Amino acid sequence: MIRQxxxxxxxxxxxxxxxxxxxxxxxxxxxxxxxxxxxxxxLAETLLSASKKIAYCEQCRTLTEDKLCRLCADKSRDSSMVCVVESPADVWAVEQAATFKGVYFVLHGHLSPLDGIGPEEIGLNLLENRLAAGDVGEIILATNSTVEGEATAHLIAEMAKKYQVKATRIAHGVPMGGELEYIDSGTLSHAFNGRRQV
Amino acid sequence: MIRQxxxxxxxxxxxxxxxxxxxxxxxxxxxxxxxxxxxxxxLAETLLSASKKIAYCEQCRTLTEDKLCRLCADKSRDSSMVCVVESPADVWAVEQAATFKGVYFVLHGHLSPLDGIGPEEIGLNLLENRLAAGDVGEIILATNSTVEGEATAHLIAEMAKKYQVKATRIAHGVPMGGELEYIDSGTLSHAFNGRRQV
Structure with missing residues (x-):
């Protein structure tokens, strides 16, 4: 065959x-x-050097070729606000919204005891060290709104409470430009439970 | 920005x-x-070695890392039947149909005088040498059915005539499984002109 x-x-x-x-x-x-x-x-050369050099940031576990990623190394960012996300792609998504000026913590997954993924595997010991050090003022839980993401957020909120750190969860509700008619009922019930006075 | x-x-x-x-x-x-x-x-390593090693087959101008491609080197194929196509991807497409057992000649484009692409640029001198050598019995014109593809086929047919070599053009008509209702009129008129007795 020709495909050789x-x-x-x-x-x-x-x-x-x-x-x-x-x-x-x-x-x-x-x-x-x-x-x-x-x-x-x-492309080949970049692939090779990226595969060899890119590892996790020592502080937030996002992907970077340096010891500290650009966001953790940036002194102008507020390191007392820590946003917890599941993946490096989520960091990019939040950065593109351009409203958050704190730092991140990347779990690289979520709690999933059946698959052998416990607190250690998603780096919660590292996050606990940061909470214990006392320089975190607020922890923003931006894990996905799946069962596992919610469980993970809950565990981290408990951990924050232990160190008297405020923990908040990002709002879930009707997306901007979304029409009620086409929104699934889970999202709608979240939107009603999370209603705020205007 | 993070995209650095x-x-x-x-x-x-x-x-x-x-x-x-x-x-x-x-x-x-x-x-x-x-x-x-x-x-x-x-992927990076294959990209590097493919970019450095893959060139044109000396005989048929398809992409290969050897002097002669596998198809030209294959003694079981009928080298007196030469199918002329516009690109290496066309060779793969014809091979996948698995009915043709001859060899190919790849033009890498079509005649386009306005863009400075004349007979030399699409390798017609090489094809002419093969016709002159006298071991080609039939030349099958499988260039695309565009204006340029037709013009290219016409020129090659004239060249074949000069060397008393039979030149044929692949049939254009209604594709298999196609419904008349949805076929464009150009294709339909080709199908009527090219009708055969059953």
Whole structure:
């Protein structure tokens, strides 16, 4: 068969990318080899150095090639406000909203005792050290609103209470621009329970 | 901003892939770094060696890392039947249909005088040498059915005539499973002109 050799290898390795099947991989391989070898080499070199150098920030566990990520290292940010999220992608999402000026703590998952993921695995000992050190004023729980995310938020709230640190949970309700008619009932009941006086 | 450093670099380099925008690139970068560094390193290494080693087959101009591609080197294929296509991806498409057992010739484009793409640029001198050598019995024109593809097919057919080589054009008509109601009129008129006795 024709799908052998280096070209076949390239196509099958491109399938390692999420959302890329054999057809798109084939299109990518042909495109790179025929039109953009410079881009292919640049991508390869960045992939290699990123895979080797990027690790977790010592303080917030997000992905970074330095000891401290840019956000933790930035003195202009308020390090007494800690936003707890499940993944580095969530940090980016919150940063893009551009309203939060504190720092983050990345769990890399959520509590899931059946899968052997307990407090240690999501770095809660590290977070507890920070709470114990006494320089955290508020902890904002921005874990996902799934059963596991809620359980994780609950455990962290308990931990914060032990150290007399205020713990808050981000609001869940009708998204901006959302029409009531199309909102699921779980979200709507959250929105009613979380109503505020105007 | 957070979109700096090696991670930002990786995301922007992933955007070099066709069909990948900033959002998918971000998803790919996080996925590779968090779940599949082995896959990332494998992909990087294959990209590097493919970019350096893959060139054109000396005989048919398809992409290969060897002097002769697997299809040209395969003695069991009928080298007197030459199928002319516009791109290496077309070779794969025809191979997947698995009915053609001859060899190929890849133009890497089509005639386009306004863009400075003449017969030399699409390798027609190489094809002419093969016709002159006298071991080609039939040349199958499988260029795309666009204006440029038709013009290119026409020129090659004229060239074949000069060397008394039979030139054929693949059939254009209603695709298998296609319903007449939804077929465009150009295709339908092709299908009527190309009708055969049953």
């Amino acid at each position: 050799g280096l070209l076949g290898q390239l196509i099958s390795d491109l399938c390692a990318l999420p959302g890329v099947g054999p057809k798109s991989a084939q299109r990518m391989a042909f495109y790179l080899l025929q039109r953009d070898r410079g881009g292919a080499i640049r | 450093g090696l991670l930002g670099q990786l995301i922007s380099d992933l955007c070099a892939l066709p069909g990948v925008g900033p959002k998918s690139a971000q998803r790919m970068a996080f996925y590779l770094l968090q779940r599949d560094r082995g896959g990332a390193i494998r």
